[in-house]
Amino acid sequence: MSSSNWVAPVAAGPVDATVELPGSKSMTNRALILAALADGPVRVVRPLRSRDTLLMARALRALGVPIADDGDDWLVEPGGRGPLDGPVQVDVGLAGTVMRFLPPVAALADGEVTIDGDPRARERPMRPIIEALRALGAEIDDGGRGALPFTVRGRGGLAGGAVTIDASGSSQLVSGLLLAAPRYAKGVEVRHEGPPVPSAPHLEMTVRMLRDAGATVETGEDVWRVAPGALRGGEQVIEPDLSNAAQFLGAALVTGGRVTVPGWPAETTQPGDALRGLLAAMGGEVSLGPDGLTVRGTGTLRGLDADLRDVGELTPVIAALAALAAGPSRLTGIAHLRGHETDRLAALAREINALGGDARELPDGLEIRPRPLHGGLWRTYDDHRMVMAAAVLGLAVEGVEIQNVGTVGKTLPDFTERWTRMLGV
Ligand SMILES: O=C(O)C1=C[C@@H](OP(=O)(O)O)[C@@H](O)[C@H](O)C1
Ligand SMILES: C=C(OP(=O)(O)O)C(=O)O
Numbered sequence: 001m002s003s004s005n006w007v008a009p010v011a012a013g014p015v016d017a018t019v020e021l022p023g024s025k026s027m028t029n030r031a032l033i034l035a036a037l038a039d040g041p042v043r044v045v046r047p048l049r050s051r052d053t054l055l056m057a058r059a060l061r062a063l064g065v066p067i068a069d070d071g072d073d074w075l076v077e078p079g080g081r082g083p084l085d086g087p088v089q090v091d092v093g094l095a096g097t098v099m100r101f102l103p104p105v106a107a108l109a110d111g112e113v114t115i116d117g118d119p120r121a122r123e124r125p126m127r128p129i130i131e132a133l134r135a136l137g138a139e140i141d142d143g144g145r146g147a148l149p150f151t152v153r154g155r156g157g158l159a160g161g162a163v164t165i166d167a168s169g170s171s172q173l174v175s176g177l178l179l180a181a182p183r184y185a186k187g188v189e190v191r192h193e194g195p196p197v198p199s200a201p202h203l204e205m206t207v208r209m210l211r212d213a214g215a216t217v218e219t220g221e222d223v224w225r226v227a228p229g230a231l232r233g234g235e236q237v238i239e240p241d242l243s244n245a246a247q248f249l250g251a252a253l254v255t256g257g258r259v260t261v262p263g264w265p266a267e268t269t270q271p272g273d274a275l276r277g278l279l280a281a282m283g284g285e286v287s288l289g290p291d292g293l294t295v296r297g298t299g300t301l302r303g304l305d306a307d308l309r310d311v312g313e314l315t316p317v318i319a320a321l322a323a324l325a326a327g328p329s330r331l332t333g334i335a336h337l338r339g340h341e342t343d344r345l346a347a348l349a350r351e352i353n354a355l356g357g358d359a360r361e362l363p364d365g366l367e368i369r370p371r372p373l374h375g376g377l378w379r380t381y382d383d384h385r386m387v388m389a390a391a392v393l394g395l396a397v398e399g400v401e402i403q404n405v406g407t408v409g410k411t412l413p414d415f416t417e418r419w420t421r422m423l424g425v
Contacts, residue, residue, distance in 0.1 A: 004404070004405065004406070005377070005401050005402060005403050005404070005405065006401070006402045006405035006416060007394070007399065007400065007401050007402070008390055008391045008393070008394020008395070008400045008401075008402055008419075009394065009395075009419070009420060009423055009425050010394065010395060010396070010397070010398050011251070011254070011255040011257075011395040011396070011423055012423070012424075012425070013255065013257075014255045014256045014257030014258070014297065015251050015252060015255045015257035015258070015259060015422055015423060015424075016257050016258050017248075017257075017258070017259055017260070017421075017422040017423075017424075018259075018260045018261075018262060018291075018292075019245075019248045019259060019260070019261055019418060019421075019422050020240070020261075020262055020263070021240040021241055021242075021244055021245055021248075021261055021263075022046075022048050022049070022050075022240065022241060022244075022412070023046050023047050023048035023238035023239065023240060023241060024048060024238055024239050024240065024241040024242070024243075024270060025048050025050065025052050025053060025097065025241060025243075025411045026097065026202060026205060026241075026243075026270070027205065027209070027236075027238045027239060027270070028044065028047040028048040028053045028056075028238050029052065029053055029056045029095075029097040029098065029101060030097075030101070030175075030179060030205065030206065030209045031044045031047065031209065031236035031238060032044065032047075032053070032056050032057060032060060032067070032074075032076065033056075033060075033101050033102075033105060033179045033180070034179065034209060034210070034213045034231055034236070035065075035067075035076035035078065035233075035236065036060045036063070036065040036076060036078050036084075036105065037078070037105065037108075037179075037180065037182065037183050037231050038076075038078060038213065038230075038231040038232060038233045039230045039231065039232060039233060040232060040233025040234070041075060041076065041077045041078075041233045042075075042076045042233045042234060042235070042236055043070070043073050043074075043075055043076075043234075043235045043236070044073060044074040044075075044076060044236045044238060045072075045073050045235055045236065045237040045238060046072050046073065046237070046238050047073070047074050047238050048238065048241060048411065049413075050409060050410060050411045050412060050413050051093055051095070051409050051410045051411075051413075052093065052095035052097060052098065052410055052411055055091060055092060055093045055095055055098050056095070056097065056098050056101070056102070057074070058091070059088075059090040059091070059092070059098060059102050060076075060105075062085075062088040062089070062090060063084040063085055063086075063088055063105070063106070063109055063113070064084050064085035065077075065078050065084070066078070083108060083109060083110040083154070083156035083157065084105070084106075084108055084109040084110065084154070085109060085110065085111065086106075086109040086110055086111020086112050086113050086154050087111045087112040087113070087114070088109070088111070088112075088113055088114070089114050089116075090102060090106070090113060090114065090115045090116075091116065091117060092115060092116070092117035092121055092148070093117050093118055093121065093410075094117060094118045094120055094121050094124075094341055094382060094410065095117075095121075095410070096124065096170065096172050096340070097172060098117075099115070099117060099121055099124065099126065099148060100126075100129055100170065100172035100173055100175065100176035101172070101175065101176045101179055101180075102115065102176075103115060103129060103130070103133060103140075103150075103152055103176065104129070104133060104176050104177055104179065104180035104181075105179075105180045106152040106154055107133055107136075107137075107138040107152055107154055107158045107180070108154060108156070108157060108158060108180065108183055109152070109154030109156070110154055110155070110156040111154055112151050112152070112153050112154065113151065113152045113154055114149065114150075114151045115148060115149060115150060115151070115152065116148055116149035117148055117149075118382065120341065120342065120382060121148050122147055122148045122149065123147070123339075124147075124148075124170075124339050124340075125169035125170055125173070125339050126146065126147050126148060126150075127146030127147065128165040128166055128167060128169070128173045129165070129173045129176055129177065130142055130146060130150065131146075131165070132163045132165045132173075132177055132190070133152070133158075133177075135161075135163045136158055136159060136160050136161055136163055136177075136184065136188065137158050137159035137160070137161075138152060138153075138154075138158055139152070139153040139155070140152050140153070141153065157183075157184075157185060158183075158184045158185065159184065159185050159186055160181060160184025160185055160186040160187050160188050160228070161184075161186045161188065161189070162188070162189040162191070163177070163188065163189070163190055163191070164190075164191045164192075164193055165177075165190065165191075165192060165193075166192065166193060166194035166195075167192045167194070167197045168192075168194045168195040168196060168197060168198070168336065169336055169339050170198070170199075170336060170339065171197050171198055171199035171200070171202045171203050172199075172202070174190055174192065174197065174203060174206075174224060175202060175203060175205075175206040177190050178190065178206050178207070178210060178217070178224055178226050179206060179210065181215075181226035181228075182210070182215045182226055182227070182228060182229050182230070182231050183228070183231075184228060185228060186228060187225070187226045187227045187228040187229075188224075188225070188226050189223065189224070189225045190223070190224045190225075191222060191223045192222040192223070193222070196309065197222070198309050198310070198312055198333075198334075198336045199271065199309075199310060199311075199312060199313075200309075200310045201269050201270065201271040201273075201274075201310055201311070202269075202271060203224075204269040205269035205270065207219060207224070208269050209236075210226065210231075212236075213231045213232060213234075213236075214229070214230060214231055214232040215227070215229060215231060216229060239263070239265050239268060239270060240261065240262075240263045240264070241270075241272070241411065241412075242261075242264070242268065242270040242271075242272025242273055242275065243270065243271060243272040243313050243314060244272070244388075244411060244412050245261045245264075245272055245275060245293070246272065246275055246314050246317035246318070246388070247317050247320075247388040247389070247391055247392050247419075248261065248418075248419075248422060249261065249275055249279055249284075249293070249295040250279070250317050250320070250321050250392050251392065251395055251422065251423075252284060252295040252296055252297045253279060253282060253283060253284045253295065253297045253301050253321060254297065254301065254321065254324055254392060254395045254396055255297060255395060255396075256297040256298070256299045257296070257297055258294060258295070258296045258297075259294070259295055259422070260291055260292050260293065260294040261292050261293050262291060262292035263292060264288060264292045264293035266288070271310060271311040271312075271313065271314065272311075272314065274310070274311045274314065275293075275295075275314065276288065276293065278304065278306065278311075278314065278318060279295050281302070281304055281306070282301060282302050282303075282304050282321060282325065283297070283298055283300035283301050283302045284296060284297060284298065285298060300326065301321065301324055301325045301326060302325055302326060302327060303322060303325040303326065303327035303328045303329040303368075303370070304318065304321075304322060304325070304329045304330075304331070305329065305330045306318075306330075306331060306332070307332050307333035308331050308332070308333055308334050308365070309332075309333030309334060309336075310333075312333075312334045312336060312337050312340075313340075313385065315331060315334055315337060315344060315348070315366075315385075316344060316348060316383075316385035316386060316388060316389035317385065317388055317389050317392055318331060319331065319348045319352065319359070319366055319368060319389060320352075320389040320390070320392040320393050321392060322366075322368040322370075323352050323355075323357045323359065323368055323370065323373065323393060324370065324373075324392075324393065324396050325368075325370050326370065327370065328367070328368065328369045328370070329366075329367070329368045329369075330362075330365065330366075330367050330368075331365045331366045331367075331368070332362065332364050332365035333364060333365065334364060334365050334366075335363065335364040335365075340383070341381065341382055341383035341384065341385070341386075341410070342381035342382065342383045342386070344383065344385070344386075345361045345362075345365065345366055346361060347379070347381050347383065347386060348366060348386075348389065349361045349366060350379075351378050351379060351386070351390070352368065352373075352393075354376055354377070354378070355373045355374060355375070355376050355378070355393065355397065355400065356371060356372060356373045356374045357369075357370075357371050357373055358370075358371045373393065373396075373397045374397065374399070375397060375398050375399020375400055375401070376399065376400070376401065377401050377403055378390040378393075378400055378401065378402050378403060379403050380402060380403050380404050380405070380407050382404070382407050383407065384407055384408045384409070384410035384411050384412065386407075387402055387405055387407060387408040387415065388408065388412075388415070390402045391415075391419055395423075
């Protein structure tokens with residue numbers, strides 16, 4: 001996909017489509033970490049191949065973990081190897097999952113691992129995980145910045161133990177420590193202290209995938225314990241990315257049409273599953289059956305008053321729907337979105353308003369009142385979900401020109417093709 005601008009197509013009528021989605025970014029990058037630390041080979045079934053997951057695969061390969069393509073799958077064969085290799089340079093791009101999940105693994109390498117990413121990656125919250133790793137026995141040279149870039153001086157293993165962190169900036173700070181912990185001599189106990197940790201389903205995903213790989217994990221209120229022990233090889237089946245279903249299902253609401261996403265799991269830890277309730281609250285008819293999840297627009301698109309703390313990554317598309325709704329919306333609990341790919345609260349308010357909308361930043365969210373919108377340039381700030389939000393607006397508003405549409409490749413490289421196919425254009 002090019003890095004040029006793209007005018008989002010207006011829907012000619014109600015959409016009527018079945019949209020297959022590639023694998024979950026969050027599950028793919030967890031599966032890769034767990035596979036890299038496992039005792040035996042792992043087949044990652046139908047992983048996502050996008051910028052974020054290819055960066056993770058490249059980083060692990062640099063550390064000496066063989067990851068081979070096998071049809072749609074990845075075969076990871078770390079089985080029985082010694083410590084991971086250093087020295088290496090790792091590029092995390094703008095991937096939160098790579099910048100938070102990789103350093104705890106780097107501490108297990110035999111040699112230096114220097115980690116850096118895109119300019120914006122240097123601004124995303126990292127201090128709590130740097131300090132936690134130090135408390136667990138790692139040596140990290142970050143020049144006192146508490147941010148990328150930094151070097152982890154791996155010594156082939158880590159003591160581990162108990163640590164307290166403030167993970168209110170990102171759940172990934174906890175997930176990263178837990179995922180590598182079975183390989184630490186004492187495992188870890190991570191305790192959170194501070195304002196609430198966001199993205200609870202993603203923490204559940206971490207715990208579930210660790211347990212499925214054979215780890216012993218105990219959880220309590222704001223405390224997680226992972227015992228030291230082996231991670232087993234086997235199969236990691238990746239579910240479709242339900243967060244990336246948001247814009248497609250949202251199109252059913254905007255156009256009064258029907259969209260089905262096949263392969264929707266009956267039970268999942270993915271936060272995208274919350275779309276069922278959120279889109280129903282906004283006026284959609286939602287049904288989960290053997291064909292997948294189907295959303296039908298009813299001609300009514302209602303505003304939404306919701307706390308999105310647990311499902312923050314759904315915000316950009318929900319905000320776009322809110323800008324097209326019949327009544328006002330209030331989205332709260334999402335102050336941590338200021339530390340995402342861009343400050344999403346500022347970016348969404350600015351860009352919705354640039355199209356004639358009425359969006360206002362709250363300390364922890366957004367207030368959006370519907371107003372007639374007009375076309376214009378929509379800036380994306382290297383944020384894949386800003387592309388997806390703009391495409392939703394473009395269904396109903398002529399001339400929404402999405403800047404640098406290729407940035408959507410962070411999680412959905414063929415987004416524009418899927419979008420135009422859905423629309424039949
Ligand atoms: O662990 C994960 O896979 C993720 C956790 C969440 O991060 P935050 O808790 O930083 O919002 C989410 O927004 C991100 O897209 C993926
Ligand atoms: C916040 C997101 O990504 P990351 O994994 O980079 O934090 C996201 O995908 O919405």
